[in-house]
Amino acid sequence: MSLIVVGTMAYDAIETPFGKTDRIVGGSATYVAWSASNFYQPIRQVSIVGNDFEQKEMDELATRGVTFEGVEVVKDGKSFFWSGRYHTDMNTRDTLVTDLNVLAQFNPQLPESYQDCQYLMLGNLAPAVQKSVILQLKNRPKLIVLDTMNFWMDIALDELSDVLKLVDVLVVNDGEARQLSGEYSLVKAAKAIRAMGPKYLIIKKGEHGALLFYNEQIFSAPALPLEEVFDPTGAGDTFAGGFIGYIAKHDNISFETMKKAVIAGSAMASFCVEKFGPERMKEIQPADIEHRLEQFQELTCY
Amino acid sequence: MSLIVVGTMAYDAIETPFGKTDRIVGGSATYVAWSASNFYQPIRQVSIVGNDFEQKEMDELATRGVTFEGVEVVKDGKSFFWSGRYHTDMNTRDTLVTDLNVLAQFNPQLPESYQDCQYLMLGNLAPAVQKSVILQLKNRPKLIVLDTMNFWMDIALDELSDVLKLVDVLVVNDGEARQLSGEYSLVKAAKAIRAMGPKYLIIKKGEHGALLFYNEQIFSAPALPLEEVFDPTGAGDTFAGGFIGYIAKHDNISFETMKKAVIAGSAMASFCVEKFGPERMKEIQPADIEHRLEQFQELTCY
Numbered sequence: 001m002s003l004i005v006v007g008t009m010a011y012d013a014i015e016t017p018f019g020k021t022d023r024i025v026g027g028s029a030t031y032v033a034w035s036a037s038n039f040y041q042p043i044r045q046v047s048i049v050g051n052d053f054e055q056k057e058m059d060e061l062a063t064r065g066v067t068f069e070g071v072e073v074v075k076d077g078k079s080f081f082w083s084g085r086y087h088t089d090m091n092t093r094d095t096l097v098t099d100l101n102v103l104a105q106f107n108p109q110l111p112e113s114y115q116d117c118q119y120l121m122l123g124n125l126a127p128a129v130q131k132s133v134i135l136q137l138k139n140r141p142k143l144i145v146l147d148t149m150n151f152w153m154d155i156a157l158d159e160l161s162d163v164l165k166l167v168d169v170l171v172v173n174d175g176e177a178r179q180l181s182g183e184y185s186l187v188k189a190a191k192a193i194r195a196m197g198p199k200y201l202i203i204k205k206g207e208h209g210a211l212l213f214y215n216e217q218i219f220s221a222p223a224l225p226l227e228e229v230f231d232p233t234g235a236g237d238t239f240a241g242g243f244i245g246y247i248a249k250h251d252n253i254s255f256e257t258m259k260k261a262v263i264a265g266s267a268m269a270s271f272c273v274e275k276f277g278p279e280r281m282k283e284i285q286p287a288d289i290e291h292r293l294e295q296f297q298e299l300t301c302y
Numbered sequence: 303m304s305l306i307v308v309g310t311m312a313y314d315a316i317e318t319p320f321g322k323t324d325r326i327v328g329g330s331a332t333y334v335a336w337s338a339s340n341f342y343q344p345i346r347q348v349s350i351v352g353n354d355f356e357q358k359e360m361d362e363l364a365t366r367g368v369t370f371e372g373v374e375v376v377k378d379g380k381s382f383f384w385s386g387r388y389h390t391d392m393n394t395r396d397t398l399v400t401d402l403n404v405l406a407q408f409n410p411q412l413p414e415s416y417q418d419c420q421y422l423m424l425g426n427l428a429p430a431v432q433k434s435v436i437l438q439l440k441n442r443p444k445l446i447v448l449d450t451m452n453f454w455m456d457i458a459l460d461e462l463s464d465v466l467k468l469v470d471v472l473v474v475n476d477g478e479a480r481q482l483s484g485e486y487s488l489v490k491a492a493k494a495i496r497a498m499g500p501k502y503l504i505i506k507k508g509e510h511g512a513l514l515f516y517n518e519q520i521f522s523a524p525a526l527p528l529e530e531v532f533d534p535t536g537a538g539d540t541f542a543g544g545f546i547g548y549i550a551k552h553d554n555i556s557f558e559t560m561k562k563a564v565i566a567g568s569a570m571a572s573f574c575v576e577k578f579g580p581e582r583m584k585e586i587q588p589a590d591i592e593h594r595l596e597q598f599q600e601l602t603c604y
Contacts, residue, residue, distance in 0.1 A: 089486065184391065187529045208510035211527060220601045222522035225513060227489045259604035299522045300602055302561035 002116050003248045004141075005032045006046040006133050007123025007237070008103060009053060009071065013083035014276060016090070016231050024277035025057050027080065028123030028147065031234035033066045034281040035241025035268045036121070038289055040248035041065025044114045046133060048106045050078040060282065069111040077102035090229045091206055110136040118251070121244040122146040122167070123237060127159035134166050143253050145169040146198070147240050150176050161196060168253075170198040171240050177203045186211060187218075202243070202262065204236055212262050214255050221262045222299055224270040224292070231276045235269045238281065242268030267292045304418050305550045306443075307334045308348040308435050309425025309539070310405060311355060311373065315385035316578060318392070318533050326579035327359045329382060330425030330449065333536035335368045336583040337543025337570045338423070340591055342550035343367025346416045348435060350408045352380040362584065371413040379404035392531045393508055412438040420553070423546040424448040424469070425539060429461035436468050445555050447471040448500070449542050452478050466499040470555075473504045473542050488513060489520075504545070504564065506538055514564050516557050523564045524601055526572040526594070533578045537571045540583065544570030569594045 007029030013022050029047045037043055043066045051074070058068055083097035106129055120141040122130040130146060146167040152160050153176065164170060170193060178184055181192035190201050190213040201213040207229070212219040242265035243258075250257050270292060274280045309331030315324050331349045339345055345368045353376070360370055385399035408431055422443040424432040432448060448469040454462050455478065466472060472495060480486055483494035492503050492515040503515040509531070514521040544567035545560075552559050572594060576582045 185529055185531075187527045205510065208507065209522070209524070218527050218601055219604065220511070220524035220527070221604075222511075222524070225489045225520050225522070227487055229487075256604070263604055299520055300604075302521065302523075302558070302565055302602075 001118045001251070002042050002044050002114070003036060003040055003119040003121065003244060004044045004046060004070075004114055004117045004133070005029050005036065005121045005123065005241075006108065006130065007032060007125055008080050009045075009047040009049050009057075010080035010082060010103075011052070012081070012233060012277060013097070014231055014233050015085040017086065017088055018228070018230050019276070021276050024279075025054075026082065026234060026277055028125070028237045030057075030061075031237035031272070031278055031281070032121055032123050032241035032244070033061055033064070034278050035238040035265075035272070036245030036248070037061070037064035037066060038268070038284070038286070039242070039245030039264065042067055044070055044117065046070040046108045046110065046114070048072045048074065048102050048108070050074050050102045051076065053079045067113075070108065070114055072106075072108070074102040074105070077105075084233070086232065090232055093232075108133055115139070118142050119244055119248040120144045121240060123240065124149050127152055127156050127163045131159070131163040131166065134163070142251075143168050143244075143247060145171060145240065145244050147171045147236065148176070150179055153179050164197040167198050169200040169202065171202045171204065171236075171243070173204045173206070173236070177201070190218075200258065204239060206232075210239070210262055210266060212258060214258070217255060219255075219259045219262060221259075221266050222296070223266060224295060224299065226270065226273065229273045232273050233277060235272045238272040239265040239269040241265070263293065263296050267296055303420045303553070304344050304346050304416070305338060305342055305421045305423065305546060306346045306348060306372075306416055306419045306435070307331050307338065307423045307425065307543075308410065308432065309334060309427055310382050311347075311349040311351050311359075312382035312384060312405075313354070314383070314535060314579060315399070316533055316535050317387040319388065319390055320530070320532050321578070323578050326581075327356075328384065328536060328579055330427070330539045332359070332363075333539035333574070333580055333583070334423055334425050334543035334546070335363055335366070336580050337540040337567075337574070338547030338550070339363070339366035339368060340570070340586070340588070341544070341547030341566065344369055346372055346419065348372040348410050348412065348416070350374045350376065350404050350410070352376050352404045353378065355381045369415075372410065372416055374408075374410070376404045376407070379407075386535070388534065392534055395534075410435055417441070420444050421546055421550040422446045423542060425542065426451050429454055429458050429465045433461070433465040433468065436465070444553075445470050445546075445549060447473060447542065447546050449473045449538065450478070452481055455481050463498060469500050471502040471504065472500040473506065473538075473545070475506045475508070475538070479503070479505045502560065506541060508534075512541070512564055512568060514560060516560070519557060521557075521561045521564060523561075523568050524598070525568060526597060526601065528572065528575065531575045534575050535579060537574045540574040541567040541571040543567070565595065565598050569598055
């Protein structure tokens with residue numbers, strides 16, 4: 001049994017009101033893997049990088065049970081690069097640079113060793129690429145989770161609609177749920193989006209937590225109120241990683257397990273924003289996670 | 303033992319994307335009383351109205367255990383009138399008319415019969431008026447809750463700071479918490495505001511729920527996700543009424559009871575927004591409240 005994670009492995013330049021970094025490892029698959037590996041291993045990574053991607057980043061993830069047979073290294077190419085600047089409220093940001101580089105030619109081929117996949121996490125990527133990975137699996141995974149963003153709704157809505165029919169859980173933020181559904185009310189948006197394919201919908205609301213929709217049921221998870229959000233980069237991917245990792249660990253896709261998985265994802269995201277990039281994710285220990293999950297209990301139980 | 307509610311009793315004209323009404327009963331004390339009386343009676347109202355205030359509105363509240371000895375009726379005056387128009391997102395509104403009328407001369411005198419007060423709810427009003435009520439009580443109530451708004455922070459900050467030293471619980475929304483504290487992070491804002499006097503702080507976040515702060519503890523209550531918010535007028539007052547009513551009913555001011563009281567307030571507010579003005583509040587029955595509280599359990603428990 002394994003968890004496949006598909007997404008970018010990249011470098012970012014990030015500027016927040018608290019500081020800036022010119023080059024730090026990033027990408028959706030990087031964050032998902034760091035987060036999910038706290039709950040479940042092995043993780044089979046699917047991505048593409050250039051000759052500039054440092055081996056030590058892969059080595060670090062390898063110690064967390066991440067395998068790289070499905071990661072293509074393009075010898076004469078450069079890794080995907082993104083640069084952004086966050087506004088004072090940390091909820092909005094300007095994208096300064098997006099260099100696709102090797103990502104423009106990403107056409108993942110799943111190695112045979114990846115066919116033991118039971119859980120599939122499709123990180124934010126072109127919907128057609130996400131779909132091609134699903135179609136390469138000989139046995140359908142127990143759960144397919146797809147993360148996407150407004151960018152793909154703008155330029156590849158047909159492909160996105162197409163892949164949505166094949167997945168179990170969609171993860172988007174509130175603005176994206178409204179854009180995709182054309183509904184302002186999140187309850188109506190959830191109904192409309194679930195009719196597009198995914199049985200489960202998670203709507204992330206940043207500092208306001210997340211909502212999980214399934215049939216007539218709704219679960220509301222808070223975000224941990226923080227003194228300071230240092231850098232929100234990767235928080236959504238980290239959430240998704242905690243979510244799928246928790247589910248894979250318990251090998252259970254009941255609604256009750258999914259609720260706890262949403263809390264696990266929220267807890268992981270609350271670490272992610274404490275430092276630049278994935279720095280904090282590289283530091284945290286099992287006891288830190290245990291303690292944070294207790295904080296969520298205190299925060300919500302009455 | 304009794305619960306004193308201080309605030310406006312008024313008429314509103316409301317326009318939302320779903321319709322409009324030219325004249326409907328409103329005012330902070332009206333909403334608080336309708337809400338709190340579901341949990342606790344008697345409620346001793348303190349307010350001021352003009353000759354236009356319909357007796358039937360008081361009669362309806364009287365059947366809910368609300369007494370009016372502390373409500374001044376000005377024979378040659380008109381009741382406070384407010385008119386507003388909500389934007390499509392329902393989170394923002396324009397105030398079209400504010401006619402203070404009799405409210406300009408409001409100088410409440412507490413009747414002797416009100417001295418049995420154990421719980422005091424100071425609805426949104428001039429801070430100096432809120433303070434004068436506290437000072438008229440011979441025995442300090444077990445709990446004093448104060449609701450206020452940005453308007454008073456703009457024009458009467460000194461008086462507001464003054465009365466804040468005398469209260470136990472402050473209820474504001476997120477924007478107001480940021481304005482009052484000068485801090486963007488709500489955790490930092492809560493620390494700063496609690497240093498101004500109130501041991502407890504409730505920050506309302508509309509559709510995102512509410513946060514309760516006390517010492518190092520934080521409790522996060524969700525709002526019930528709704529298909530449609532018909533009219534948000536009075537939702538904050540209704541929240542406050544459910545909160546203080548629940549506490550008075552259980553006659554307990556522990557943090558554990560306060561958490562449940564925040565949920566009770568959130569449940570009452572979720573009814574309030576379903577129809578214009580206090581219409582829905584006049585309809586709901588104990589079984590409706592019971593059912594809604596179960597929905598909150600399902601929404602939050604994992």
